Amino acid sequence: MGVQIHPTAIIAPGAELDDDVSVGPYSIIGEHVRIAEGTRVGPHCVIDGRTTIGTNNHFYRFCSIGGIPQDKKYQGEPTHLEIGAGNTFREYVTVNLGTQQDVGTTRLGDDNWIMAYVHIAHDCQVGNHVVIANSVQLAGHIHIGDWAILGGLSAVHQFVRIGAHAMIGGTSSVRQDVPPYMIGAGDPFRPVGINSEGLGRRGFTPADVLALKEAYKILYRRKLNVEQAIDALGELQSTQPGEAQAIQALLDFLAESSRGIVRP
Secondary structure, three states: OOOEEOOOOEEOOOOEEOOOOEEOOOOEEOOOOEEOOOOEEOOOOEEOOEEEEOOOOEEOOOOEEEEOOOOOOOOOOOOEEEEOOOOEEOOOOEEEOOOOOOOOEEEEOOOOEEOOOOEEOOOOEEOOOOEEOOOOEEOOOOEEOOOOEEOOOOEEOOOOEEOOOOEEOOOOEEOOEEOOOEEEEOOOOEEEEEOHHHHHHOOOOHHHHHHHHHHHHHHHOOOOOHHHHHHHHHHHHHHOHHHHHHHHHHHHHHHHOOOOEOOO
């Protein structure tokens, strides 16, 4: 099946659309855009900038993808947006290009579910299988790990990192890093435990979950600073080799945190 372009759509010279791409009524595709096969662009969408889109994505009506950063330092530099495969972007989602003040590229991985009115700002790095609910606002330079879930109407401060498998409750204000596996909510966001239900659904063993619950207690219940908690988590890891990989992800995150982690 060839490219399907509605007569009212505008495709700029230079844009590259693979076979089986469809573009709906009144949508606009810019000259530096590359779209891989199977992707569907709904009506009234604008896809612009140096944007590369993988296979089998679906952009619902009125999405704005690849717009220039909302950053006064941006002066038209040739920055990028990269989107993987199998993502869903619901109505009025906005995703901006990167800036030269960071890696220069905003990235989204595969199989992400981005609900209506979400804003993903410049230089954000979103992993795979992430769910971002309605009206979540991501400031610039945010990193989100695989399988994270962000509840509706939440806002995330620039440069914050949210770890894999974390779950952010709706209407939260996230101002510091959220370690992997945590669940919580609030303004400011406060962790309340481990995302046990989500971990079980994703193949973590009961032993993994128990080890991570103990890791939560080390991190948040024993009145340790982060350096002391890292040492204690290393000791926990040495006593539970079967769960070492799950604990290591937490250790790696803590070692790389620059904004400090959220606290209960």
